[in-house]
Amino acid sequence: MALIDSVVMRGLSTQGVLSSEDKALLLGLELSPRYMSANEVLWQESAEADLFCMVKEGWAYSYRNLKNGSKQILKFYLPGDIIGIRDFGFTRRLSGAAMINKGVVYPFSYQQLFELFGRSNLAVGIMATAMRQQAQLSERLIYLGKYAAHEQLAHFLYEIFLRLKRINAVEDNSFLMPLTQELISDALGMSPVHVSRTFSMLRERGLVIRERQHVMLPDPEALARLVEFNDSYIDELLPPSFSELLRASP
Amino acid sequence: MALIDSVVMRGLSTQGVLSSEDKALLLGLELSPRYMSANEVLWQESAEADLFCMVKEGWAYSYRNLKNGSKQILKFYLPGDIIGIRDFGFTRRLSGAAMINKGVVYPFSYQQLFELFGRSNLAVGIMATAMRQQAQLSERLIYLGKYAAHEQLAHFLYEIFLRLKRINAVEDNSFLMPLTQELISDALGMSPVHVSRTFSMLRERGLVIRERQHVMLPDPEALARLVEFNDSYIDELLPPSFSELLRASP
């Protein structure tokens, strides 16, 4: 079993894009099988992220346990899929992963991927950027699935708050948000009317003050607690291990 | 303005991971500003995908217009964010993108990214794999947001059907799906009871026959029409242009 069995690699291969060295690299990866039983956990949420798994047999899924006791499944993985790309560029797993039925997976390390990437630290950076975007998307998915409107909106506002803070666009817990309630409703998948209702509710609770485009969060921490915000996915730094791995690459 | 202003690159840079050549490459990218007015469209859904945009000033968003007349916003972009990574590895845009207020963006081409990636065709492949995953996530987000339960479930089943077909795990429009209704409910963000109700409804309409783990779609096309399935995001081939770009790389 080689990484080249994964679907996109197969595409690259059949289109003649991969050089013979490329193919040799992929085929020589020495992937060794790991036999999994049904329901066996590949990794837990927040575990250290240091490897991928290519699914050879069986189905798996990635998931997040939610504070309200339920869980949100992010994706089902079928044979040929790669689990764990989502966490590339993060120190810890953003979601857990487990088998559904019994099967076989081929783990390979981030280290091995670095080697494939060769000299291109830039490629790693671009990739990490892309994965950050995916992480934000996943978080939204989670909130769309199982949380009430006021939690969704609170989460949305707090995320914007953090992202703006990173670029120094927040002052005194206030920022400019050039969005109409209609745009917000299209993003959160709720009706414009309900966005308004929900803003009113958050205002009454003293969590959000909004005057047209000016938004103020009097107590951002309270808002974060309300949604149990896990800000690791916004985090801008790459894992410390990356520095070593990158310098170690040929 | 250089790509290095993008957040992750800044991280890589401050951690000393980027070599001086890397930095020179990034700084020398000759990004030229494009001044955008409010509501100006960067690209339409299904347009040819050949460039990214780094946002310098203003807010933007990516979106999909839905058959029911509404639209789903996938993401808001703030200054420093890169728009269009999502479509890397696809021939056409999976979502449109537009400015919210006026601003400035720096476009750069996939070609330029290829050069950054250097010799590593493999890196391109891995990246494309990751972007395919993100695309699947986006599709689910869209369905979670604005569609009724029976449309969500139909979409879910049809996606599984296509993915299994690619790996030859479908025979006579039947396949094995080792999922309980509870797992499906955790994926779709609805209650297990409603998953059952919805299966019953699809069965009555003659669209899905399900006997424990055995699923049959008597008329897959009818199901696809019901959800207006756009299968380009499942497509396994990379754009033809990739072959040329990759071979052209130094």
Place this chain on the structure above:
DNA sequence: GGCTATCCATAACCTATGTTAAGTTAGCAG
């Protein structure tokens, strides 16, 4: 064979959110 635990179907009832509509406010053009 019978026992037990899952998984699933259906029903009755409840609630969050959608829909429609009417009214208020702020900004902007003339």
Place this chain on the structure above:
DNA sequence: CTGCTAACTTAACATAGGTTATGGATAGCC
């Protein structure tokens, strides 16, 4: 200033989907 429009608020009503509960079917196990 006057009037117009877009953005927002609030209210009244409708409904999709959540919740709780019950019973039936199937698979595994002794």
